[in-house]
Amino acid sequence: MNQDFFDFVSIQLQRDAKDALYVQLYSALQELIVSGQLTCGYLLPPVRKLAAFLQVNPGTVAGAYKLLEQNGYIFSRAGSGSYVAEITGSTGEECIAAVPEPEIETFTRLERVLPDNCIDFSTVMPPPDLLPIDDFKNIIIEVLDRDKGNAFSYQDSQGFKPLREAISSYLKEQGIKAQADNVQIISGAQQGIDIIAKALLNFGDYVFTENPTYPGAIAAFRSRGAKIVEINMESDGMDIQELESKIRSFRPKLIYVMANIQNPTGYSYSLAKRNRLIGLARRYHAMILEDDYISELDVSDMPLVPLKALDRDQRVIYLKSFSKIFMPGLRLAFLLMPPQLVSKVLTVKHHSDISTSGLTQRAFDLYLRKGIWQKHIAAVRRIYLERYQIILAAIGQFLPPAVICHRPMGGLTCWLMLPAGVSAAKVVQEAEKAGVLLTPGTAFFPRQAPDKYLRLSFAVTCSEEILQGVKVLGRVIEAELGEI
Amino acid sequence: MNQDFFDFVSIQLQRDAKDALYVQLYSALQELIVSGQLTCGYLLPPVRKLAAFLQVNPGTVAGAYKLLEQNGYIFSRAGSGSYVAEITGSTGEECIAAVPEPEIETFTRLERVLPDNCIDFSTVMPPPDLLPIDDFKNIIIEVLDRDKGNAFSYQDSQGFKPLREAISSYLKEQGIKAQADNVQIISGAQQGIDIIAKALLNFGDYVFTENPTYPGAIAAFRSRGAKIVEINMESDGMDIQELESKIRSFRPKLIYVMANIQNPTGYSYSLAKRNRLIGLARRYHAMILEDDYISELDVSDMPLVPLKALDRDQRVIYLKSFSKIFMPGLRLAFLLMPPQLVSKVLTVKHHSDISTSGLTQRAFDLYLRKGIWQKHIAAVRRIYLERYQIILAAIGQFLPPAVICHRPMGGLTCWLMLPAGVSAAKVVQEAEKAGVLLTPGTAFFPRQAPDKYLRLSFAVTCSEEILQGVKVLGRVIEAELGEI
Numbered sequence: 001m002n003q004d005f006f007d008f009v010s011i012q013l014q015r016d017a018k019d020a021l022y023v024q025l026y027s028a029l030q031e032l033i034v035s036g037q038l039t040c041g042y043l044l045p046p047v048r049k050l051a052a053f054l055q056v057n058p059g060t061v062a063g064a065y066k067l068l069e070q071n072g073y074i075f076s077r078a079g080s081g082s083y084v085a086e087i088t089g090s091t092g093e094e095c096i097a098a099v100p101e102p103e104i105e106t107f108t109r110l111e112r113v114l115p116d117n118c119i120d121f122s123t124v125m126p127p128p129d130l131l132p133i134d135d136f137k138n139i140i141i142e143v144l145d146r147d148k149g150n151a152f153s154y155q156d157s158q159g160f161k162p163l164r165e166a167i168s169s170y171l172k173e174q175g176i177k178a179q180a181d182n183v184q185i186i187s188g189a190q191q192g193i194d195i196i197a198k199a200l201l202n203f204g205d206y207v208f209t210e211n212p213t214y215p216g217a218i219a220a221f222r223s224r225g226a227k228i229v230e231i232n233m234e235s236d237g238m239d240i241q242e243l244e245s246k247i248r249s250f251r252p253k254l255i256y257v258m259a260n261i262q263n264p265t266g267y268s269y270s271l272a273k274r275n276r277l278i279g280l281a282r283r284y285h286a287m288i289l290e291d292d293y294i295s296e297l298d299v300s301d302m303p304l305v306p307l308k309a310l311d312r313d314q315r316v317i318y319l320k321s322f323s324k325i326f327m328p329g330l331r332l333a334f335l336l337m338p339p340q341l342v343s344k345v346l347t348v349k350h351h352s353d354i355s356t357s358g359l360t361q362r363a364f365d366l367y368l369r370k371g372i373w374q375k376h377i378a379a380v381r382r383i384y385l386e387r388y389q390i391i392l393a394a395i396g397q398f399l400p401p402a403v404i405c406h407r408p409m410g411g412l413t414c415w416l417m418l419p420a421g422v423s424a425a426k427v428v429q430e431a432e433k434a435g436v437l438l439t440p441g442t443a444f445f446p447r448q449a450p451d452k453y454l455r456l457s458f459a460v461t462c463s464e465e466i467l468q469g470v471k472v473l474g475r476v477i478e479a480e481l482g483e484i
Numbered sequence: 485m486n487q488d489f490f491d492f493v494s495i496q497l498q499r500d501a502k503d504a505l506y507v508q509l510y511s512a513l514q515e516l517i518v519s520g521q522l523t524c525g526y527l528l529p530p531v532r533k534l535a536a537f538l539q540v541n542p543g544t545v546a547g548a549y550k551l552l553e554q555n556g557y558i559f560s561r562a563g564s565g566s567y568v569a570e571i572t573g574s575t576g577e578e579c580i581a582a583v584p585e586p587e588i589e590t591f592t593r594l595e596r597v598l599p600d601n602c603i604d605f606s607t608v609m610p611p612p613d614l615l616p617i618d619d620f621k622n623i624i625i626e627v628l629d630r631d632k633g634n635a636f637s638y639q640d641s642q643g644f645k646p647l648r649e650a651i652s653s654y655l656k657e658q659g660i661k662a663q664a665d666n667v668q669i670i671s672g673a674q675q676g677i678d679i680i681a682k683a684l685l686n687f688g689d690y691v692f693t694e695n696p697t698y699p700g701a702i703a704a705f706r707s708r709g710a711k712i713v714e715i716n717m718e719s720d721g722m723d724i725q726e727l728e729s730k731i732r733s734f735r736p737k738l739i740y741v742m743a744n745i746q747n748p749t750g751y752s753y754s755l756a757k758r759n760r761l762i763g764l765a766r767r768y769h770a771m772i773l774e775d776d777y778i779s780e781l782d783v784s785d786m787p788l789v790p791l792k793a794l795d796r797d798q799r800v801i802y803l804k805s806f807s808k809i810f811m812p813g814l815r816l817a818f819l820l821m822p823p824q825l826v827s828k829v830l831t832v833k834h835h836s837d838i839s840t841s842g843l844t845q846r847a848f849d850l851y852l853r854k855g856i857w858q859k860h861i862a863a864v865r866r867i868y869l870e871r872y873q874i875i876l877a878a879i880g881q882f883l884p885p886a887v888i889c890h891r892p893m894g895g896l897t898c899w900l901m902l903p904a905g906v907s908a909a910k911v912v913q914e915a916e917k918a919g920v921l922l923t924p925g926t927a928f929f930p931r932q933a934p935d936k937y938l939r940l941s942f943a944v945t946c947s948e949e950i951l952q953g954v955k956v957l958g959r960v961i962e963a964e965l966g967e968i
Binding site for chain 2 (some may be wrong): 047125127134136140141148150153181188190191198225284328342347348350355357359360
């Protein structure tokens with residue numbers, strides 16, 4: 001391939017899509033610019049050359065360039081070509097263009113005012129009354145009495161050693177061979193993704209993700225200037241044929257997956273696909289970042305085994321949050337790493353925030369050792385298992401049969417595909433008017449997001465609210481179906 | 485300039501230096517490779533062309549290339565040229581090459597075993613018995629009783645609003661106009677630097693730093709692929725002439741400074757230099773990141789005013805840690821930003837670790853509002869003021885007159901320049917044998933570190949230890965002087 005077009009290999013145009021080709025190209029180029037892959041001053045290829053490379057009419061490229069120029073993304077110099085522009089605006093903004101700004105997920109915008117009496121299927125954060133306050137308060141007091149000033153001193157950047165040991169024992173119970181030396185304590189799962197991105201990715205490297213996937217991961221990879229290539233999710237895991245064909249072309253450094261109860265789909269990988277995924281990663285020298293999002297809340301008879309348990313070749317980096325679902329404000333997670341990554345990741349962690357709060361680490365260590373964590377999880381599982389059964393029953397009962405919902409293996413959410421012709425954005429809007437909050441699926445697609453998915457979370461809704469909310473949703477979808 | 489040599493403009497070779505030119509060039513190229521500025525597969529310029537550009541003999545470039553190849557940094561292909569190599573090693577390491585790995589500062593390696601009875605002038609971490617445990621424990625209990633589950637829920641990514649309000653009131657008392665809306669809560673000062681690097685810097689952008697400076701900042705900038713240009717520190721601030729000449733050539737996006745009690749020198753900027761710095765930043769559209777490292781511990785009659793207080797043009801980002809010196813394990817700091825940066829920085833914070841621990845934020849908010857923080861600072865100041873006076877007196881009394889120590893405006897460290905011919909590395913080594921730990925100055929120079937500076941910290945040493953330790957240091961330096 002001609003080196004000049006290397007920056008444009010990720011562009012995929014679809015002749016049968018709703019948007020005209022030049023609009024698709026505009027969006028693709030705009031994304032390359034906004035994500036920092038084409039930086040200020042970059043000379044774009046001449047219209048005819050890019051057209052030949054993309055196998056489109058020169059008018060398509062010219063149209064896309066014109067639109068980019070109108071919107072300030074590029075500028076042209078007579079006789080010299082088109083260049084990527086700086087972000088302009090008020091004084092000082094000239095130097096603010098490094099990271100794209102995708103929508104911050106709703107659950108962190110706590111200050112947003114919810115309508116009274118609304119039914120909230122959008123948040124995945126458990127309600128404060130499910131959090132184990134009294135237990136944790138006693139633990140903190142015990143730690144402060146025991147450790148005194150040491151609880152506030154700097155922690156080793158890799159993490160409080162007794163906690164790393166407690167985690168490796170906990171992992172062994174889950175079938176994962178783990179040593180405390182390969183555990184890195186981090187400040188929540190998002191930081192884990194960010195640290196792995198910093199440790200492994202250089203500008204322009206390829207990263208594979210599931211499609212759809214967790215938008216926070218996309219943002220972390222893009223902030224490293226990485227190029228995202230998405231692989232479609234099927235109900236038993238990634239489309240392996242697609243993975244195989246793309247991995248050969250793109251040679252990604254990293255594949256980001258959630259093998260159990262994927263976010264947002266709730267899908268889990270079959271054993272066959274787990275093995276294929278690991279095999280392909282080995283063959284093409286890619287690392288795998290496994291984000292174990294929520295496997296504690298599985299509902300299957302067989303416990304969900306992490307991908308990491310199958311990793312005989314030190315290809316899998318295992319990421320697990322202890323705080324995400326159960327004490328989200330604590331910001332505590334860990335990485336279990338192949339030994340060759342340990343010192344690299346430690347350095348990156350140190351440069352990111354030196355260490356994770358020592359008090360939090362010491363308190364969680366005691367919490368884990370005393371078995372209170374395990375008891376808390378068991379209690380929360382019972383509550384959510386009931387809600388899980390109720391929401392699936394309600395979906396079967398109240399939603400039109402044309403709405404497709406794959407039964408997830410557990411978790412806190414359901415993923416719905418709306419019937420052809422019904423817009424998810426419209427359904428979200430109409431449901432909100434009727435007091436029901438939903439998350440549109442578009443947030444979870446790195447690009448070309450189809451407007452037909454919804455994520456329903458039952459993290460904060462009680463049984464009655466679930467029944468009532470799904471009923472309302474059914475009426476809204478039926479009304480939309482009636483308008484087709 | 486020919487575009488081909490743009491990656492090499494930062495290389496400066498000195499004909500009168502101790503190292504041969506080809507060794508200097510080797511080091512410079514090695515740094516470009518290790519820091520990720522020249523990535524794997526990069527085709528280096530032909531020997532003759534690079535020699536012409538650098539105005540050196542072709543043999544110099546050939547020698548540097550040969551040394552790079554011997555050490556595995558580059559490889560050559562017959563007839564095609566020399567290319568930057570991948571990091572090799574055990575399986576899987578082929579994808580581990582994104583971030584350089586400077587030495588992690590000693591104070592975070594808590595597990596290192598200190599010799600018995602040693603006098604530790606190397607750590608800047610206060611001893612656990614100076615930390616306000618009982619006060620903080622009561623505050624945490626009060627917060628948990630008051631906020632219950634909310635203390636463990638997700639926090640708004642910008643930070644707990646009452647804390648942002650408490651901080652802006654606190655800043656107003658220091659002469660800084662601040663609004664809670666422009667305050668971003670972060671998990672320690674290192675994260676603040678990392679977040680600003682992510683928000684402002686693209687691959688290849690220039691950043692100016694003081695020389696010497698805090699190595700954690702260098703690491704964060706390099707991890708963004710930024711190019712560091714250092715400006716020498718003088719006892720009244722940056723060399724402004726050097727700044728003016730370099731700012732014109734390099735057009736940096738960011739200038740990182742510690743205007744008060746700089747780390748590691750202890751120097752503070754004169755008012756004239758503060759104004760010149762801000763004026764140059766304005767003229768050349770650079771942002772300034774002011775790291776207010778330790779201005780609470782000033783000893784001057786006039787309180788040290790932050791640079792931010794002079795910022796009429798929204799050029800200065802103000803970074804302040806509450807935890808650094810006083811409760812380092814807490815990981816709590818904030819950024820006060822120009823309004824145009826607020827949403828950008830919020831997004832980057834969210835992608836870095838979602839939010840800072842809510843419990844920590846709520847506890848510190850109460851701590852600040854009740855005035856306990858202010859009382860604690862006052863108590864700690866008294867202790868350190870005494871040690872400051874003792875160490876300066878001891879330096880005057882026990883060190884040879886040829887050792888130069890500029891009187892810092894406060895802080896926890898002294899910066900010593902050794903007499904010509906005395907190696908700081910050797911002094912550190914000999915002092916350690918005699919039970920005295922020191923930090924060599926080399927850690928603080930982005931490149932070409934001179935072997936003649938020492939940093940002495942009195943964070944954990946009591947008065948007797950200070951006297952005893954400086955005496956030992958005096959004997960070690962005199963012995964070295966005797967060997968010249």
